[in-house]
Amino acid sequence: MSNEALAFLHALFRSDMPADQRAILCGFLGDPNDRLKNAWRPRPWRPGRDVPIERDENAYVCVATFCRRADGSYRRRKENFAAAHALMVDDVGTKVPAALIDALAPSALVETSPNNLQAWYFFGEPARNRDDFTRLVQSFIDAQLLGADPGMAGCTRVGRLPGFVNGKAKYGGAYPTRLVTLDADRRYTLDEISLAFGLRVARPRPVSQRQAMELALRQRGTPQQFIDERTRAFASFLHQMCALGMLKSDTPDIDGWTDVVCPWTGNHTDQADTGGAIRAPAEENGWHGAFKCHHGGCAGRGWRELTDWLADEAVLAMERKDAET
Numbered sequence: 084m085s086n087e088a089l090a091f092l093h094a095l096f097r098s099d100m101p102a103d104q105r106a107i108l109c110g111f112l113g114d115p116n117d118r119l120k121n122a123w124r125p126r127p128w129r130p131g132r133d134v135p136i137e138r139d140e141n142a143y144v145c146v147a148t149f150c151r152r153a154d155g156s157y158r159r160r161k162e163n164f165a166a167a168h169a170l171m172v173d174d175v176g177t178k179v180p181a182a183l184i185d186a187l188a189p190s191a192l193v194e195t196s197p198n199n200l201q202a203w204y205f206f207g208e209p210a211r212n213r214d215d216f217t218r219l220v221q222s223f224i225d226a227q228l229l230g231a232d233p234g235m236a237g238c239t240r241v242g243r244l245p246g247f248v249n250g251k252a253k254y255g256g257a258y259p260t261r262l263v264t265l266d267a268d269r270r271y272t273l274d275e276i277s278l279a280f281g282l283r284v285a286r287p288r289p290v291s292q293r294q295a296m297e298l299a300l301r302q303r304g305t306p307q308q309f310i311d312e313r314t315r316a317f318a319s320f321l322h323q324m325c326a327l328g329m330l331k332s333d334t335p336d337i338d339g340w341t342d343v344v345c346p347w348t349g350n351h352t353d354q355a356d357t358g359g360a361i362r363a364p365a366e367e368n369g370w371h372g373a374f375k376c377h378h379g380g381c382a383g384r385g386w387r388e389l390t391d392w393l394a395d396e397a398v399l400a401m402e403r404k405d406a407e408t
């Protein structure tokens with residue numbers, strides 16, 4: 084339990100959360116780089132509740148709140164988006180110059196690793212239009228102001244809660260996360276934020292945030308660290324698929340594809356267990372890895388859809404395990 088975290092959460096979300104919506108927290112022990120996706124199991128939270136995370140764990144909160152799903156669960160997924168409550172700028176003082184926040188005083192500053200801050204700009208009114216929020220985030224990415232991990236941009240982005248630890252091995256495995264400043268009355272509209280930072284909020288355009296990021300990375304040349312991170316993520320998904328018995332072969336075919344069981348086999352004609360294949364990270368797939376399935380119903384399903392499915396599967400498996408114990 085952490086008073087700092089509770090003060091932060093109450094300031095961020097205040098008390099006006101509808102009964103069928105929740106903030107989503109995550110928490111786990113150890114180095115986030117070593118954890119499989121199921122570490123990110125959502126822990127729904129609403130004002131008045133305790134924080135269900137131990138002090139020696141990594142703890143995170145998502146910038147948005149989410150609506151209850153038909154089965155009663157809450158997921159940090161864009162299709163369940165309720166409202167965005169803040170913009171979070173990562174890596175202030177390290178990858179993003181500390182002077183950035185001179186442009187606009189943050190509502191909160193959280194130190195997440197030595198001299199590295201996450202700056203939070205709380206919204207006066209929650210942003211219930213996801214496109215408006217996405218465009219604000221996109222304008223920060225375009226200006227390269229969002230920190231090291233714009234892959235997490237958008238309404239599913241998480242920041243670290245103060246009063247817990249950063250378990251990354253490179254910081255000794257238990258670096259305390261700390262609230263540096265908090266002013267709950269310092270709140271902004273989306274327009275005030277983009278104006279203060281001199282951002283041009285893009286009109287809707289035919290590329291996704293992810294495409295824009297890939298483009299920016301291609302223009303800059305892909306850094307090795309980025310390739311390493313995506314390769315590690317691929318390895319983690321591969322491990323999970325192996326554990327689920329989805330891999331049909333140990334080695335790729337001559338074109339580099341490895342046959343797998345398609346998660347949507349039940350929708351195939353005659354439920355044929357054919358057609359699914361994955362491919363290792365490479366430049367052509369943005370170092371993510373790739374998935375394809377030749378069945379008509381699976382057209383348009385790629386690596387993103389496969390890994391979303393695997394992440395959900397991991398959460399469900401965790402819940403089943405919890406239910407047994």
Ligand SMILES: [Zn+2]
Pocket residue numbers: 345346347348351358359376377378380381
């Ligand atoms: Zn399929």
